[in-house]
Amino acid sequence: MTTAVSTPSRFGFASHLCCRECGATAALGASHACAECFGPLEVGYQLPPLTRASIEAGPASIWRYASLLPVPPGILATPGTEPGWTRLTRADQLARELGMSALWVKDERGNPTHSFKDRVVAVALAAAVEMGYKVLACPSTGNLANAVAAAAARAGIRSVVLIPADLEPQKITATAVYGGTMVPIDGTYDDVNRLASELADDREDWAFVNVNVRPYYAEGSKTIGFEIAEQLGWRLPRQIVVPVASGAQLVKIDKAFRELIELGLVEDTGYRVFGAQATGCSPVAAAFRAGHDVVQPVKPATIAKSLAIGNPADGPYVLDVVRRTGGMVADVGDADVVEAIRLLAQTEGIFGETASGVTLGVLRRLLADGVLDPGAETVIINSGDGLKTLDAVAAPAGPAIRPSLEAFEAWESSPAG
Amino acid sequence: MTSPVTEKGSPRMSVSVRIPTILRTFTGGSAEVTADPGTLREVLASLDASYPGLAGRIVDDTGNLRRFVNVYVGDEDVRFTNGLDTPVPAGSRVSVIPAVAGG
Numbered sequence: 001m002t003t004a005v006s007t008p009s010r011f012g013f014a015s016h017l018c019c020r021e022c023g024a025t026a027a028l029g030a031s032h033a034c035a036e037c038f039g040p041l042e043v044g045y046q047l048p049p050l051t052r053a054s055i056e057a058g059p060a061s062i063w064r065y066a067s068l069l070p071v072p073p074g075i076l077a078t079p080g081t082e083p084g085w086t087r088l089t090r091a092d093q094l095a096r097e098l099g100m101s102a103l104w105v106k107d108e109r110g111n112p113t114h115s116f117k118d119r120v121v122a123v124a125l126a127a128a129v130e131m132g133y134k135v136l137a138c139p140s141t142g143n144l145a146n147a148v149a150a151a152a153a154r155a156g157i158r159s160v161v162l163i164p165a166d167l168e169p170q171k172i173t174a175t176a177v178y179g180g181t182m183v184p185i186d187g188t189y190d191d192v193n194r195l196a197s198e199l200a201d202d203r204e205d206w207a208f209v210n211v212n213v214r215p216y217y218a219e220g221s222k223t224i225g226f227e228i229a230e231q232l233g234w235r236l237p238r239q240i241v242v243p244v245a246s247g248a249q250l251v252k253i254d255k256a257f258r259e260l261i262e263l264g265l266v267e268d269t270g271y272r273v274f275g276a277q278a279t280g281c282s283p284v285a286a287a288f289r290a291g292h293d294v295v296q297p298v299k300p301a302t303i304a305k306s307l308a309i310g311n312p313a314d315g316p317y318v319l320d321v322v323r324r325t326g327g328m329v330a331d332v333g334d335a336d337v338v339e340a341i342r343l344l345a346q347t348e349g350i351f352g353e354t355a356s357g358v359t360l361g362v363l364r365r366l367l368a369d370g371v372l373d374p375g376a377e378t379v380i381i382n383s384g385d386g387l388k389t390l391d392a393v394a395a396p397a398g399p400a401i402r403p404s405l406e407a408f409e410a411w412e413s414s415p416a417g
Numbered sequence: 418m419t420s421p422v423t424e425k426g427s428p429r430m431s432v433s434v435r436i437p438t439i440l441r442t443f444t445g446g447s448a449e450v451t452a453d454p455g456t457l458r459e460v461l462a463s464l465d466a467s468y469p470g471l472a473g474r475i476v477d478d479t480g481n482l483r484r485f486v487n488v489y490v491g492d493e494d495v496r497f498t499n500g501l502d503t504p505v506p507a508g509s510r511v512s513v514i515p516a517v518a519g520g
Contacts, residue, residue: 021485033515035439038474038485040517139519193519194489198512201438201448211518246520294484297496309520311494316484 010130013048014070017041017215020317028070030131032214040313041215043070050263052234055226060085062119062223068259069223070216071126078126081151083118084223086110088231088379094347094360098367102377104237106228107350108384113150113174115143115306115353115384116249120220121151121209127216128207135160135206139196141189141245141306142171143353143384148209149178160206162192162199168305170388188300190311210246214313218248225256228379229266236260236271238376241363243355243383244275244284244329245307247314253381254321273321274372275329276362278302278354282331284315293319303334303392304354306384328371332361340364341386341393351386359383432460432505435512443471452511457490458501460511475513476501485516 010028017026021039032041050067058064062084063076087107095103111118121144125136136152137160138144145161152159159180163172164187175182185192193211200212207213229236236257242250254273260266277285280302287295295315300308312318322328332340337357344360345351352360359380366372386393398416401407411417431451436444444450453463465472477483481501488495489512495503505511 031439033437033439033485033517035442036474037477038439038483038515038517040485141520189519190494191492194487194512194514197437197514197518198435200518208518210520214517248520297494299497311487311496311516311519313485313517313519 010072011043011070011127011216012073013045013067014043015046016044018044030133030212032212043215043219047259047263050265052230052265055230055265062122062220065223065226068226069123069219071123072130075126078129079154079156080122080125081112081118081147081154083111083122085227088228089348089350091348094344097343097347098364098374100367100374100378104228104232104377104379105344105348105350105382106224106379107382108224109350109352109382111147113143113146114388115147116221116224116381117143117147117384118151119223120144120217121147123220124207124209124213124217125151125155128209128213129155129157131207131213133205133207133213134158135203137161137196137199137203137206137208138210139163139189139192139208141308142167142175142388143306144210145175145182146171146388149175149180149182152180153178162196164189164192164305168389168391170390174388189305189309190297190300193309193311218252218314221249221252222256222259224249224381225253226260228253229257229260234266236266236269237379238270239272239274239327239372239378241274241276241359241366241372241378241380243307243359243381244277244312244318245309245355246312247275247284247318249381249383250275251314251317251321254325271325272327273325274327274362274366275318275322276359277329277331278304278307278337278358279331279333280304281308281310283310284312284318285329285331287315288319288322288329295319302337303389304337304358305389306353306355307358328366330362330365330371332358332365336361336365338392344382345386350382352382353384353386354389354392355384356382356386357392430454430507432507433510434460434464435510435514437513437515439515440471440474440513443468443474454505454507454509456501457488457495457503457505457511460505461501487514487516488512489514
């Protein structure tokens with residue numbers, strides 16, 4: 001193994017890749033798994049001093065944190081989807097309902113394709129172009145497919161997305177519209193993922209954003225953590241609940257908080273990280289309960305399809321983070337997920353995807369179990385848009401009435417009114 | 418191209434093993450190699466005899482599958498079957514794939 005010999009400017013202040021398992025280092029480039037032990041490679045940096053003011057002077061997108069990402073310095077001049085800087089909404093009515101004193105929702109619907117995946121794809125695309133890849137590809141449970149197809153269209157390159165054939169129709173439409181190649185696969189997401197890994201080995205100029213470009217891609221999720229801290233007035237919340245699919249989002253939000261502490265941009269006030277899974281696909285929650293540090297894969301069966309990853313790549317690191325911070329990973333069933341989607345919509349006007357229902361459902365479960373402190377400031381992630389998972393809460397509109405005042409008054413005095 | 422069916426490495430008596438890019442330094446660049454059938458543990462031992470050091474990248478010092486490698490016999494992830502004791506009959510295909518992917 002050689003150590004980093006990259007040009008300093010090519011990936012910004014990123015300096016090398018480092019194995020999270022065995023610590024072996026590799027030069028920045030197109031590798032994602034450690035040649036020594038198969039462990040995941042992570043981007044390391046040699047960061048310059050940063051100030052709150054220099055970040056605040058940046059654009060209203062993830063690129064305000066470009067210095068903390070493995071992207072070229074010229075990134076702002078490249079046509080992109082400019083994701084990020086989504087709302088952090090204070091959820092007082094929901095907090096009151098739950099008996100909490102301070103609750104915030106990081107609302108990722110505000111991204112260009114309505115989920116947090118635009119963040120990771122933007123970083124992966126920048127790195128992929130830098131490394132000379134010609135095609136942007138991914139295996140996806142839907143949100144990522146939308147983000148890859150849109151970002152590739154905007155960048156003027158070809159996209160290829162592989163999806164499980166049983167995906168929500170909204171997610172299929174919202175991918176196909178961008179005109180890339182979409183291949184439905186007869187199998188689960190884990191089957192699709194396996195095919196993508198084999199293809200990534202076979203197609204030299206295809207950048208599978210979450211496979212062979214994964215070290216760069218995953219860094220994009222740090223921007224959720226950066227934004228939460230900045231939007232709270234450069235503070236960290238005391239508790240945060242994050243949905244767990246592969247687990248990368250949770251792990252990277254924790255990494256973001258630690259980087260901000262190391263840079264002296266926020267005070268280390270102590271925080272606890274909680275992971276949320278749907279019971280029908282809860283291998284990380286099961287490993288947490290069993291006290292294991294490895295995750296036994298499962299065959300998923302849940303309406304929360306964006307979380308239906310039975311063999312989560314970052315599962316072991318999720319366990320590390322929640323144990324280190326005094327949090328946990330818990331799960332809720334599909335009925336609780338649906339109830340939570342409605343609760344978020346009815347208290348805060350936020351229509352979240354099924355994964356958001358999982359997150360709020362787990363928040364409620366952990367409050368009921370006395371695990372979460374209702375008096376501590378808490379953030380939950382609304383990872384995507386309910387308009388992509390309509391079937392979960394589909395409701396008939398009821399019979400139509402005539403457009404007259406009399407008909408309306410008659411309707412008002414009927415049981416429906 | 419005729420070879421006796423009893424010869425080691427012939428398709429009918431052996432198993433094929435798909436090698437990921439990061440391990441092809443052990444196989445002289447080959448993406449697919451052959452090994453003797455048996456349990457997965459025996460297949461890996463047979464591989465290691467042909468390509469010394471290869472098995473050590475798949476199995477850790479305690480003899481378990483490394484936590485970031487997925488091994489499939491046919492379409493089945495061996496973590497759903499019997500792990501290293503999973504039978505690998507002649508003619509089957511083993512795939513070794515980095516687990517760091519997806520989501």
